[in-house]
Amino acid sequence: MSRVRHDWTKQEILDIYNKPMMELLYEAASIHREHHDPNTVQVSTLLSIKTGGCPEDCGYCPQAARYHTDIEGNDLMSVSHVKAQALRAKASGSSRVCMGAAWRNVKDGPEFDQVLEMVRTINKLDMEVCCTLGMLTENQAQRLAEAGLYAYNHNLDTSEDYYKDIISTRAFQDRLDTIDNVRKSNVTVCSGGIIGMGEKLEDRAGMLVALASLNPQPESVPINALVAVEGTPMEDIEPIAIWDMIRMVATTRIVMPETQVRLSAGRTQMSREGQAMCFFAGANSIFAGDKLLTTPNPDVNEDMEMFRLLGLNPQKPFTKISQPKTVEASESKFQSLNEKPKWSRPGHTIERNELAKQKAKLTD
Numbered sequence: 616m617s618r619v620r621h622d623w624t625k626q627e628i629l630d631i632y633n634k635p636m637m638e639l640l641y642e643a644a645s646i647h648r649e650h651h652d653p654n655t656v657q658v659s660t661l662l663s664i665k666t667g668g669c670p671e672d673c674g675y676c677p678q679a680a681r682y683h684t685d686i687e688g689n690d691l692m693s694v695s696h697v698k699a700q701a702l703r704a705k706a707s708g709s710s711r712v713c714m715g716a717a718w719r720n721v722k723d724g725p726e727f728d729q730v731l732e733m734v735r736t737i738n739k740l741d742m743e744v745c746c747t748l749g750m751l752t753e754n755q756a757q758r759l760a761e762a763g764l765y766a767y768n769h770n771l772d773t774s775e776d777y778y779k780d781i782i783s784t785r786a787f788q789d790r791l792d793t794i795d796n797v798r799k800s801n802v803t804v805c806s807g808g809i810i811g812m813g814e815k816l817e818d819r820a821g822m823l824v825a826l827a828s829l830n831p832q833p834e835s836v837p838i839n840a841l842v843a844v845e846g847t848p849m850e851d852i853e854p855i856a857i858w859d860m861i862r863m864v865a866t867t868r869i870v871m872p873e874t875q876v877r878l879s880a881g882r883t884q885m886s887r888e889g890q891a892m893c894f895f896a897g898a899n900s901i902f903a904g905d906k907l908l909t910t911p912n913p914d915v916n917e918d919m920e921m922f923r924l925l926g927l928n929p930q931k932p933f934t935k936i937s938q939p940k941t942v943e944a945s946e947s948k949f950q951s952l953n954e955k956p957k958w959s960r961p962g963h964t965i966e967r968n969e970l971a972k973q974k975a976k977l978t979d
């Protein structure tokens with residue numbers, strides 16, 4: 616059985632990534648079979664519970680308020696709306712709901728209380744609940760854990776070196792600190808990144824070094840391909856070749872053998888054959904539904920047809936880790952601390968982000 620290592624070097628990971636394709640696929644598929652059922656793939660649904668108007672400047676993101684995109688902003692969804700969407704997702708085969716809010720960080724108050732209620736509601740539907748709400752304190756992580764949160768998503772996005780070319784409103788270390796706060800609770804960690812943002816292969820390897828060095832490694836690692844959205848600083852970047860995605864998935868599987876590797880954004884640009892190779896290389900989760908937060912995603916019926924063709928079965932919820940118990944708000948041990956944490960704000964200039972911002976001012 617291949618063991619979990621936390622001491623991978625960038626060069627070792629690059630050597631794996633650059634192996635001849637057939638060798639890479641064989642090694643990744645063999646490790647995948649040691650740790651996972653190769654015919655089971657988790658289907659998750661991503662819900663944007665608060666869309667747009669984000670103060671951050673992530674160069675890939677159409678939800679950043681400073682860029683001019685076609686995204687329609689929405690206030691925080693009601694708990695009943697979220698419940699209805701979760702029930703629909705469950706009926707179409709999803710075992711996990713991931714709720715995303717376009718926030719820089721979580722703030723204690725009525726909106727966070729509403730999110731905690733959403734977590735309680737979905738956990739009681741016997742689905743895995745994940746949230747991605749931005750930076751988070753330890754107390755906030757504990758409150759989410761009590762509500763029954765299964766996973767918290769906080770992507771590293773790319774390598775530490777390339778991070779400062781993508782985002783200027785927070786630092787790579789803030790990401791690591793939030794993941795650390797999540798780890799102090801019983802909530803599992805979901806953290807991955809995006810390829811095809813103009814990074815070097817060394818950056819892809821650097822991101823995997825950072826993720827694999829975490830101890831324990833994240834239970835879930837989403838691998839996204841950039842979906843270039845008009846109005847964002849990355850609008851003109853060409854999509855990556857499917858081979859890059861297959862290599863990235865395979866390498867992730869080899870360096871993080873026990874992790875759930877998620878084939879995430881960018882699937883509309885991939886053929887079924889390409890996705891099948893990603894599953895063979897170790898991807899064992901997809902996001903279902905026609906939208907991934909705000910970018911297009913294959914229709915759920917198309918995905919079920921692909922599962923039928925490939926003989927894949929949707930994974931049942933709580934297969935890896937048992938269901939967390941929901942503590943009601945009235946019995947909670949962790950109350951709001953009204954913290955005002957000092958997350959960093961490097962504020963350096965990223966030329967393409969500045970250009971997109973100027974362009975948006977002229978358009979608005």
Ligand code: SF4
Nearest residue numbers: 669671673676679717
């Ligand atoms: S990726 Fe998240 S934090 Fe960054 S701009 Fe988009 S919504 Fe905001």
